[in-house]
Amino acid sequence: MTGTKIFITSLRNEGFAFLLFLGVWSIISIFYPVYVIPSPLAVISAFPGFLPDEFLHHLTVTACRIGVGFGVSFFVGSFIGILAFARKWEAPVNALMAALNILPGMILGVIFLLIFGIGHLTPIALVLFLTLPTLTINTINNLSKRDVTLEQYLVSLGAKQKHILRYLYLPALVPTLLSNLSIGMGLAIKVVLMGEFIGSQDGIGYLLNAARIYFNMKEVFFYLILLLxxxxxxxGILTLLANTVLRKYFYAG
Structure with a gap:
């Protein structure tokens, strides 16, 4: 299957889930007034009248915060996970990250708001602290699932460290990093919106809060569609990478 076909197939699968969501949403909207749950058609027909004048600015600000916060979290979390695995610190690092993982986001948001004030740092710090434990744990757990038998076999054949890294650890690391990209981005989007909701004067989370205050549910549901x-x-892009450029690093490939 060519890369284009794989990408189209992935988008088709994701698109089916999206259409299913729209279908369920449409059915639920029948039982509620439009000012509570507007139908997808009502949201689309009213677009773009409900959007603020500086919508693109708010969208850009949110995208930058997600990029910075998730980027730092991805590299730091992946590095800590790899280091813990290499040094055999899996148990203590997992325990530490599990403890950090239960910290309530709302409480952290209030703390960061008091420390950093209203602005960029509060949502970025939230992304870092709330996604880092998950990415670190995911990295450690996935690397721990390596094929030990294959490692012993390579050692018995006199394989050097570079061969073990190439044929064992790298094929385990690449899927792990892709998994981090998938899991982490979803978390980062939710956390940034929460951070903007709590302590920001711009961004999509701020617009969501403003729309909630004025009970503009069409705007609220539009942002939901945008994120979906x-x-x-x-x-779809991650799936394309996994099945084309990086396919050789997957044992199933």
């Missing part, structure tokens, strides 16, 4: 479409395309 972005997720659809993002997951």
């Amino acid at each position: 479409v972005f997720t659809l395309i993002y997951q």
Whole structure:
């Protein structure tokens, strides 16, 4: 299967889930007034009248915060996980990250708001602290699932460390990093919106809060559609990479 076909197949699968969501949403909207749960058709027909004048600015700000926060979290979390695995620190690092993972996001948001004030740092810090434990644990657990028998076999054949890294650890690391990209991005989007909701004067989370205050549910549901479409395309791109450029690093391939 060519890369284009794989990408189209992935988008088709994601698109089916998206259409299913729209179908369920449409059915639920029948039982509620439009000012509570507007139908997808009502949201689309009213677009773009409900959007603020500086919508693109808010969208850009949110995208930058997600990029910075998730980027730092991805590299730091993956590095800590790899280091813990290499040094055999899996148990203590997993325990530490599990403890950090239960910290309530709302409480952290209030703390960061008091420390950093309203602005960029609060949502970025939230992304870092709330996604880092998950990415670290995921990295350690996936690397721990390596084929020990294959490692012993390579050692018995006199394989050097570079061969073990190439044929054993790298094929385990690449899927792990892709998994981190998938899991982490979903968490990062949710956390940034929460951070903007709590302590920001711009961004999509801020617009969501403003729309909630004024009970503009069409705007609220539009932002939901926007995030779902972005997720659809993002997951499709990751699937394309996994099945084309990086396919050789997957044992199933």
